Amino acid sequence: MSRRWAVLVALFALMYAGAAIAAQDATDSATPRSTPDGSVPQTSQKANAPADGSTAANPAAAENSNPNQPQIIVNPPAPAPVEWGWRQQVTWGATIVLAVLGYVGIMLALRTLKSIDRHLESGGAVTKVAMDTANAALALAQAIASSERPWIVVTIEPFLTMENSFKVMASNRGRSPARIVSSVDQVRITVDETNLPKAPEFENVAPGDEPEPIVLLPGEATGIWALNREDLGTICKSPEVLKKVERWQETLFLFGRIQYMELSAVGENQMHETFWCCRYIHGEKSSALVMAGPPAYNRHS
Numbered sequence: 001m002s003r004r005w006a007v008l009v010a011l012f013a014l015m016y017a018g019a020a021i022a023a024q025d026a027t028d029s030a031t032p033r034s035t036p037d038g039s040v041p042q043t044s045q046k047a048n049a050p051a052d053g054s055t056a057a058n059p060a061a062a063e064n065s066n067p068n069q070p071q072i073i074v075n076p077p078a079p080a081p082v083e084w085g086w087r088q089q090v091t092w093g094a095t096i097v098l099a100v101l102g103y104v105g106i107m108l109a110l111r112t113l114k115s116i117d118r119h120l121e122s123g124g125a126v127t128k129v130a131m132d133t134a135n136a137a138l139a140l141a142q143a144i145a146s147s148e149r150p151w152i153v154v155t156i157e158p159f160l161t162m163e164n165s166f167k168v169m170a171s172n173r174g175r176s177p178a179r180i181v182s183s184v185d186q187v188r189i190t191v192d193e194t195n196l197p198k199a200p201e202f203e204n205v206a207p208g209d210e211p212e213p214i215v216l217l218p219g220e221a222t223g224i225w226a227l228n229r230e231d232l233g234t235i236c237k238s239p240e241v242l243k244k245v246e247r248w249q250e251t252l253f254l255f256g257r258i259q260y261m262e263l264s265a266v267g268e269n270q271m272h273e274t275f276w277c278c279r280y281i282h283g284e285k286s287s288a289l290v291m292a293g294p295p296a297y298n299r300h301s
Contacts, residue, residue, distance in 0.1 A: 150178030150218070151300070152260050154276035156289050164229035166289040168278065170258055171221030178260045180214040181271075183224050185256030187235055189244075192251055193279075193293055200255055200275060200297055215263070225254060227280065229287050245282055252280040254289075255297050273301045 084092075151174040159165035172178050184202045214222055227235075235252065236242040244250040255277035262270045277293030291298070 148175050149262055149272075150174035150176050150216070150260065152178055152180070152216070152258055152272070152274045154224075154258070154274060156278055156291060162228065164287045166227050167223045168225035168227075168254070168256075168276070169221045170216075170224050170274070172216040172218055175218055177218070177263045178216050179263055180216065180222075180258060180260045182259045183211055183256065185225055185254065188253050188255070189236065189241060189250050190253065191249075193253070196253065196294065196297070198294075198296060200257065200277075202257065224256065224258070227254070227289055232280075232282070245280070248282070253293065254278050254280070255293060275299050
């Protein structure tokens with residue numbers, strides 16, 4: 001509202017200034033102009049003097065010709081103000097009409113700009129809602145696809161027929177079949193898990209030593225590693241290292257990686273990996289094998 005009142009006052013001021021300028025022009029047209037030296041033309045009684053310059057025929061002129069006698073100069077009265085004619089009235093009326101039309105046009109332009117601004121804001125809100133809906137639908141589709149894909153999980157189970165013997169099992173906990181493409185493992189003896197490399201490191205497998213692909217249906221499992229207490233000496237490779245493991249001065253870690261694919265998927269997203277890691281605990285009469293290691297050694301993709 002303050003902007004509208006300001007525009008209205010400015011328009012009326014322009015109209016008033018135009019009317020004042022028109023009145024001033026009319027007054028100036030009726031006022032006699034001054035001479036080049038700045039004086040106004042004056043009438044004098046010298047107009048009745050003869051052309052030959054003599055003063056005999058007119059005694060009064062002779063008396064007025066005396067330079068010592070004061071002369072009487074009559075100035076014309078000020079002209080009366082001229083009233084507006086029909087041209088000035090039409091000009092003034094047209095100015096008022098143009099001012100009103102300009103004010104109405106400005107108000108309509110402001111209203112149009114506000115309407116465009118509201119439409120832009122509503123369009124941005126609709127676009128944001130559509131993007132959020134699309135992201136939610138994509139997340140839901142990915143969640144459904146992830147719930148239907150195979151998931152290979154590694155667990156440790158003891159042998160029922162052999163004491164102090166353990167097996168590392170890979171089982172399919174998903175809802176679709178999985179095909180195990182490759183499986184590698186590694187043994188490392190170190191003080192604790194903080195001394196392990198930041199990322200698992202595996203030796204290269206010869207082309208002929210790669211295992212045959214295995215297909216696991218949902219709920220099925222297969223063994224990928226077996227450890228017996230009696231095999232500890234062969235794994236440690238020296239009596240000194242074996243004594244350190246038995247005295248808990250050093251720790252034996254077993255870790256590996258399983259690569260598998262979805263049978264129903266197509267493209268690069270069908271390949272997945274499972275990393276696993278476990279630690280051997282030696283006892284006087286019995287031993288144990290438990291899951292352990294940093295997060296980089298126990299992750300899924």
